[in-house]
Amino acid sequence: MRTTSALAVALAAALAGCGLNATAEADSVCVTENAVSAPITTTAVVVSDLTVPLKASYDLGPTVPNLQKEGVTADLHAQSLSLTSPEGIDLSGIDHFAVTLTAAGQPDVVFTYAKPADATTPITRLVATPATAVNLVDYLQGGRTITLGNPRVSGRLPSGTWTPAVRTCAGTKIDVDYLKAAGL
């Protein structure tokens, strides 16, 4: 009897230490806005720190649990942001661009691109990456929307009419502790 009690207590302690949780993960989730804006026409002029009036919003949808709720630990680890043109326009003139995200009214430069010194033309895709680890949850607005906005561009703009497309990738890990989420 004593052995059974000891075994039960040991198992109960072990099980209690495990916690009750659910985790959803993905190595990467990439969302491509195929046409961030209507087709634009640019001429091959050299610009310095030009703010382009483009915005891309990602709505996580009502079915995704509130990622900022007690008991929910969410990591949307920013991986990359790519700027492309479905028309295949040459973007090799662009030397630098930066994309900001806004947290609590404060814009932060999260993704930056610098043209590699050994880049060859044409370049049809510019890939910007975060300089430091960035959790996109910190930039959620209304608990479900992330807005990328107003990229700043330096270099020579492409010549022609094209449709900017933005592809944003993030590694995801969302963990829900049932007991904490239930307020227990």
Next chain:
Amino acid sequence: MVALLTALLLASPPGGAPPAPAGTTVEGATTSPSPQLSSPLRGGEAAEPVPAATTASPIAREIPEPRPRLLGAQIGAGAPQGFTVSAVVRPLQWVRGSVGFAHNILGPGVQASVTAMPFQWSVVPTFTAEVGRFFETDVSGRFSGSFFNALDPALQKFGYTFYSAQLGAEFGSPQRFVFYVRGGLAWVRSGLGDVHGYQQGNTTVDITNARLSATLPTVNLGCLLYVW
């Protein structure tokens, strides 16, 4: 305590039964169906003193101990195990294993378990370790709209593996039919795989190596019948 154990050991010889005093009947002899051993009782004759060392052992060997039934069948229900039908084998009195089929309403699977029953009481405490696998099934229609829509393609191949550790209790006859109730924790893992080019309006979604895991409470009940 040591002295007490020593005294008990000295008082009980290895054969188990105390030596029969002269002029009495050996206890085993009065209950044995063997005719030659019961003959001293016929006609009211006095029983001959019988040396215990030569008679107790053969008699004890002749009394067959009930052999534990080796094989059985089991049905159960629980979460995340679903409904199960299993074959049971009990190679030892205190341990048994099961292998069987399962269905969780969403799809079929297989499961196996090992249960330890360290004590043979009227209510038997048990410890069970279990593993199971539910095969990939299209559940997108059932859960469409419940999750991020881009996961719908992944839900077309939804399956999961689970492991559980459970404490339980069994009621009934350990030789024939028992009913069991178990509870514990289950660890569930599901690989949802990849989603390529999911189109929603003007947006395309690609997901690489999506997976779900959870630690859940589990409750499981059922019954088993030993048949042979």
